[in-house]
Amino acid sequence: MLRAVENSASVVVCSACRLSADQREDSEGRRGGALLVDAMRGLQAQEPAYEAIAVQDMPCLFACQRHCTVHVRGPGKVGYVLGDFTPDADAARAILDYALRHAASEEGVVRYAEWPQGVKGHFIVRTPPEGFVCT
Template sequence: MLTPVDDGPAIVACNTCRHSTTDREDDHGTRGGAQLVAALRDVRESDARYAGIAVQEMPCLFACADFCTVHLRAPGKVGYVLGRFAADREAATAILDYAVHYAGSDHGRVPFKQWPQGVKGHFITRTPPPGFVAE
C-alpha cells in the first residue's frame, strides 16, 4: 500500500531500523529508526533553514545491514540512500544540513567540500530520478 506525500525535497527515514547490527531496540523497546525520525523532526523544527525539507517515514527501506537508513529524494534529482547512523540529534543535524545543500543543487549532486562531516562514509547507493540516468 502506498500513502501519498508531498513530492518536494524529502528525507524518508526507515522507522523500523535497528540501532546497530547487534541491537534492534533500546532498553525502552524503541527502535533506532523511530528515534532517528524523532531526532530529524526535532532538529527540523528547531531551525528555519530546514523548512523546505520534509521528514517522512516508512517501515523498512530494506537496508537492514546498514541500520538507521534514510532516503534523500527530490523531483528531477539523483536520490541517495544513507545509513549506519546513530539515532541521535548529531546525525539528524548532519543529514538535514546535507539535505539543504541537496535541495539547492541543480541535479542532486553536492560538491564534496559542502558535505557535513557527519554524512561522510554513510552513503550506500544513489538512484537516478525516473526517466534519467546519471553521467
C-alpha cells in the same frame, strides 16, 4: 501499501531500522529509525531552516544489513541512500544539512567539499531520478 506524500525535497527515514549493528531497539523498545525520525523532527521544530525538507517515514527501506537508513530525494534529482547512523541530534543535523544542500543543487549532486562531516562514509547507493540515468 503506498501512502501519498508531498513530492518535494525530502528525507525518507526507515522507521523500522535497527538501533545499531548489534541492537534492534533501545531499552524502551524503540527502533533506531523511529528515534532518528524524532531527532530530525525535533531539530525542525527548533530551527526553521530545516522546515524546507520534508521528513517522511516508512516502515522499511530494505537495507536491513544496515541500521538507521535514510533516502535523500527531490523531484528530478539524483537521490542517495545513506545508513549506519547513530539515531541522535548530531546525525539528524548532518542529514538535514546535506538534504538542504541537495535541495539547493540543480540535479541533486553536492560537491564532496560541501558534505557535512557527519554524512561522510554513510553513503550506500545513489538512485537516478525517474526517466534518467547518470552519466
